[in-house]
Amino acid sequence: MNKEIFKKEIRLSGSGGQGLITAGIILAKAAVLDKVRVTQTQSYGPESRGGASRADVIISNDEFYYPEAVNFDVLLALTQEACEKYSKNLKDSGILIADTTNVKDIVHLEAKVYELPFTEIAMKKLGTILPTNILSLAFLVKITGVVSESSLKTAVCDFVKPQFKKMNLKAIKIGFKLASEEIIS
């Protein structure tokens, strides 16, 4: 095990209904399986669909108390609005993962940027945009290594209803594969 002290502030952002809070809960559950400290918070509007939505996950092996992400190590942006609003708080050493289905314009950043049309990919390969959250989360996990891949799989299987397990496992596989291709290139 890596004994070095680490703290990762992760923000998953987009609009209500895209499953970002669900993705945040799953990521936090995976961190619990990894036996590290984790806190998951969220911010959303009164409506259940539409409106800005975000989930923060802080993962560390050291003590920390403030529960919200301030300067992000990782930012996932599924909408243009979220990308604009939050990319300015991304660390220079951080990583931005943007869904180009909705994010058309990214300002110049010091951070590493990954641009992929996750929503389109989900539609094309799985016939529905529903698992876009899991697909992009799997991509994030493979790229950043914030939690182990096996813990992510276990957390997803624990969380989703049995009838959706197969589809979400497929989404994870696609996310991991896309990330592997990015790492190689």
Next chain:
Amino acid sequence: MSNNKTNPKTILMQGNEAIARGALAAGLDFFAGYPITPSTEIAEICSVELPKFGGKFIQMEDEIASISAIIGASLAGAKTMTATSGPGYSLMTEGIGFAKMTETPCVVVNVMRGGPSTGLPTKPSQSDIMQARWGNHGDAPAIALYPNSVSESYELSIRAMNLAEKYRTCVVLLSDEVLGHMREPIELPDLSQVKIVRRITPTKPPEWYQHYPDNPKYPMPKASFGEGYRFHVTGLSHDSKGFPTNRADETKILMDRLRNKIAYHIDDIVQIENYQMQDAKIAIFAAGISSRAAKEAVMMARKRGIKVGMMRPLTIWPFPDAAVRKFLGDKKAIIVPELNEGQLSLELKRVMGGIWNYEIRKTKKIEEIHRTDGLLITPDQILKSIMEVK
């Protein structure tokens, strides 16, 4: 905060769920409520879990009915809870006063959101701290607890249920939108290890029973309706059997008991946390979610070599006067961050020697940080204050 050494029993849980599970562990058997953001999950979980324990859940038509239902159920022998947020709490205050006056144990959870009125349903706030103390009309002391983590939400939920039983009063459990919806790892205790205050039923013959004894012992015994004991319940000033009275001597006994059962047991009720306070020159006084930012700010300041500590009341009411004087009296400056216009700081200033007169203590400055825009006070914001007062 999560434990570093996690075991297979460690699970991820939301603050609101921890409150519901804590109450269930403490023997909750009746919940009546009217769902309101950001407290809804408490009612939701109780509606699923209570029937499994043989308990009852009722969704009432509004918050006045909810508080009335839990008072009635408590009189009939049940351990009761309801959960709400600011707008609902306002409606419940009449019932809360009635529960205090009739010495009927119950727990009201207030997951605070932005106010006034319906305000900001999905944003955190700490602006009901004074309402938890003074919400009901008439002089009656309050017990209010305020955790700052998921595992503490569980522990203080159990504690709130126990204190309600022990002192036969309405206990308020405060939380806030971020704390209520936040998820953290929690290690649930073995239910057989949870300390529960059980209701003591009278052993005297029914004709000797005083529902309101002149010199009670705590936990205060209580008969339930239907057990053969005759007593009367009214919000009017009452005698030892509960019947209305206008007499000054009987009223004095009642009012003294309401006050003294809390005042004489401050040490049993009050809990505080001191963090890095021993050598601190500057102290942060913070509760609930703001104390999370405060603790982080202490860590940041200490890395810069500034001696800062934090004192946190887990019991907001009764206010920890003696502890505040003991631990904060020798600090050069005190910083009070809170998500309101200065409610804890007002109380702090009262205790520290009068609102305008700091001279009698060593404390030269009380720096207040207020925030009511629906966002949290950040560690950076507190650190800035530390740099200013150091």
